[in-house]
Amino acid sequence: MKDAEQTTVFAGLDGRTGGQLPTWYRCETNDSDAIPFAAAVRQLPRATRTRVAYRNPYSEEWVETDRFNAIIEPARAMDQVRDESVDSLFHVPTDSYSIINPTNIYSPLEAVLRETEVDGRSLGEVMFGEIRQYRGGGEVHMDIMFDGLEVQLPGAREPITMGVTSGYDYFGGHAVYVEGFARDNACANSIRALTDRQIVKHVGDIGDFGEWWEGILEGLALVSNDLYAFIEDAQEIEIDFAETPFDVAAFYELIGFPEYLAERxxxxALAANEGFEIDLWMLHSGATHALTHFFRGREGGSLDRYVRAANDLLFNPERTLSVVERTYREQAEAETNGDGQTGIESQVALAQLERVETDIREKAEQFEERESVLRERFA
Structure with a gap:
């Protein structure tokens, strides 16, 4: 992803918990200056409301309106008094917009983290992660992970650490949100959007964030169990690319990846296998590797679309196969001759694809119902 304007690494809830970054994460971030989560949240830019006016083009007078309000950063507004080049404005929404500042969202989380334990330690002690700021701090995303809350796969490999991704913005583009997240310690791949995104809109009565967070953290252990089961089953389903009419990179393009990500x-995926038979977990791992380390865009937008395509490999392979077949068939039909006949090579390729799909579909049918359960863990 494109670099954030500012990134803050945190460990532990506050000064009393004495949290530390896990060794693998400290090596990955090259940041030894982690601060407590509570301090990091309180450093984030806040927003406040002020009145706005519009200029009447005929009288050239400024007319105040109650239908809109300017959302500004108060500290910058004070700096603006001395320096006109400072920009304190975030957004000018309608008067129905409710400001939700970071402490409104994450202070209730702090209380829940103190009271929730994993292996005899509070989640506040074992939490770590990073906060990313964009657009002058008006857009924020964060990964919150919990050391020890993990998926341990068979064999001598590093575990997968569980957590959540959360964020918000002041521009009307993102409601406050949270969704399941995991980091594969073995390869530093981020597994995003494990659950459906739970949101709180900047409208009306905001409600109790404490109860909201309680429900989410209660579901996190179940998400961990679900993820283990999906990976275990996905490792049993292989695609033999010696039998398909396309190579591995073309497969990723068929599920919607751009060429540069498909190649990565x-x-x-090929580096992790000796031959051309690659299981769905390895295909998913290849996809998350490309998205984590080589995606050229920014958070949201196209990244969310590619994450969904990657996750279907693990959670709903039948949907993936349908996408691959449909896209390949459309490409084959686009190459028909003047008589409307599909070329012999394309006909043979489609027959190959149907054989592969039939073999895999029998094993993949069980995934769809279980995916629905996983998606609703935070609901």
């Missing part, structure tokens, strides 16, 4: 994903 294919390189990673």
């Amino acid at each position: 994903a294919a390189d990673d």
